[in-house]
Amino acid sequence: xxxxxxxxxxxxxxxxxxxxxxxxxxxxxxxxxxxxxxxxxxxxxxxxxxxxxxxxxxxxxxxxxxxxxxxxxxxxxxxxxxxxxxxxxxxxxxxxxxxxxxxxxxxxxxxxxxxxxxxxxxxxxxxxxxxxxxxxxxxxxxxxxxxxxxxxxxxxxxxxxxxxxxxxxxxxxxxxxxxxxxxxxxxxxxxxxxxxxxxxxxxxxxxxxxxxxxxxxxxxxxxxxx
Amino acid sequence: xxxxxxxxxxxxxxxxxxxxxxxxxxxxxxxxxxxxxxxxxxxxxxxxxxxxxxxxxxxxxxxxxxxxxxxxxxxxxxxxxxxxxxxxxxxxxxxxxxxxxxxxxxxxxxxxxxxxxxxxxxxxxxxxxxxxxxxxxxxxxxxxxxxxxxxxxxxxxxxxxxxxxxxxxxxxxxxxxxxxxxxxxxxxxxxxxxxxxxxxxxxxxxxxxxxxxxxxxx
Numbered sequence: 001x002x003x004x005x006x007x008x009x010x011x012x013x014x015x016x017x018x019x020x021x022x023x024x025x026x027x028x029x030x031x032x033x034x035x036x037x038x039x040x041x042x043x044x045x046x047x048x049x050x051x052x053x054x055x056x057x058x059x060x061x062x063x064x065x066x067x068x069x070x071x072x073x074x075x076x077x078x079x080x081x082x083x084x085x086x087x088x089x090x091x092x093x094x095x096x097x098x099x100x101x102x103x104x105x106x107x108x109x110x111x112x113x114x115x116x117x118x119x120x121x122x123x124x125x126x127x128x129x130x131x132x133x134x135x136x137x138x139x140x141x142x143x144x145x146x147x148x149x150x151x152x153x154x155x156x157x158x159x160x161x162x163x164x165x166x167x168x169x170x171x172x173x174x175x176x177x178x179x180x181x182x183x184x185x186x187x188x189x190x191x192x193x194x195x196x197x198x199x200x201x202x203x204x205x206x207x208x209x210x211x212x213x214x215x216x217x218x219x220x221x222x223x224x225x226x
Numbered sequence: 227x228x229x230x231x232x233x234x235x236x237x238x239x240x241x242x243x244x245x246x247x248x249x250x251x252x253x254x255x256x257x258x259x260x261x262x263x264x265x266x267x268x269x270x271x272x273x274x275x276x277x278x279x280x281x282x283x284x285x286x287x288x289x290x291x292x293x294x295x296x297x298x299x300x301x302x303x304x305x306x307x308x309x310x311x312x313x314x315x316x317x318x319x320x321x322x323x324x325x326x327x328x329x330x331x332x333x334x335x336x337x338x339x340x341x342x343x344x345x346x347x348x349x350x351x352x353x354x355x356x357x358x359x360x361x362x363x364x365x366x367x368x369x370x371x372x373x374x375x376x377x378x379x380x381x382x383x384x385x386x387x388x389x390x391x392x393x394x395x396x397x398x399x400x401x402x403x404x405x406x407x408x409x410x411x412x413x414x415x416x417x418x419x420x421x422x423x424x425x426x427x428x429x430x431x432x433x434x435x436x437x438x439x440x441x442x443x444x
Contacts, residue, residue: 055275066286087372087373090371090372090373090374091373093321093374094318094373094374094377097317097318097321098314098317101313101314101317151310152310153288153307153310153311153314153384154310154314157314157377
């Protein structure tokens with residue numbers, strides 16, 4: 001027992017970053033489809049792969065379960081989470097409610113500097129070459145609009161949902177028509193925010209989120225591997 | 227073996243989190259009080275890793291706040307936070323309610339009635355709050371929206387502290403009872419829209435009362 005405590009103590013010193021590194025590794029493999037929905041993950045295998053203790057691997061698993069990437073099944077252990085069309089729809093509605101509220105709170109506090117920064121991000125988004133870059137810039141754009149709300153809890157929930165959902169939306173970024181429509185809506189939203197048109201901006205954001213969600217639901221219903 | 231270890235650590239962490247949560251709710255631990263990882267580990271006779279896990283749980287639930295490099299403190303009850311939680315609840319709970327109503331059974335209605343009766347005869351604040359939470363859980367149980375339900379559970383759990391403030395008194399309990407009964411009546415009569423409106427108002431008015439009390443005490 002004492003030995004385990006000593007080992008635990010050693011690991012604890014760097015444990016937070018070690019488990020985050022393992023979690024990043026697993027998350028990356030899931031996002032890039034190297035691990036597929038339903039694949040089982042073994043604590044010991046991942047621990048040896050990263051050269052860490054099983055406790056660290058367990059912490060990484062726990063983090064990813066909280067983010068919705070992994071699922072625990074009694075007696076079956078941990079596997080990569082899958083999403084049903086119903087769940088995708090549910091998450092879309094949840095995202096819409098939370099993000100539109102964050103926007104409503106933020107608009108009265110948004111500054112010209114925030115708006116200029118957001119406009120710059122949209123220009124960069126137009127020029128982005130890779131899906132990863134597009135995803136990051138899109139997240140940054142939305143974040144710039146919500147952050148001024150200063151509503152920590154809401155922003156935290158939105159961030160968790162986004163990370164959770166993002167893996168399923170990767171393919172929508174490769175769809176040109178959807179991308180162009182998305183960018184039009186982004187620019188329109190920015191104008192509405194600039195003019196403090198709170199309800200119109202929230203309404204457009206709702207439409208924007210639902211549109212992406214519907215694409216995903218249709219695709220899951222068709223049984224596409226996302 | 228690894229699974230047993232992890233289960234043991236997790237349940238130790240849950241135990242520590244439960245005890246700390248109770249102390250925060252009953253003001254055994256004061257708002258703003260700092261909690262030290264090593265002192266807490268000694269107190270409970272567990273490893274610091276277990277304490278960290280317990281702290282994570284409480285941070286996530288809004289009972290503790292983290293200060294970079296300074297550890298954790300008991301979260302202050304603050305009006306802005308109460309307002310934020312209230313608005314989110316008012317958006318999400320009516321959705322769950324709408325999704326649940328068509329699936330609710332006579333059995334559910336009877337159980338809900340029984341809960342409302344027990345709240346009246348509940349002796350401690352803990353009992354009343356627990357039963358009140360059970361009433362809401364029952365209203366939403368048949369919604370079959372696990373994600374929504376998960377977020378709502380978190381929000382409600384973090385609101386528990388606010389419901390223990392002195393402003394939440396007998397008069398409030400009486401009003402609450404009437405509002406709960408009206409909502410239940412809407413369920414029975416399958417009047418989802420009316421029920422959702424009443425539920426939203428119930429959540430908003432409770433929140434408004436608590437926010438105004440907190441603003442007045444600073």
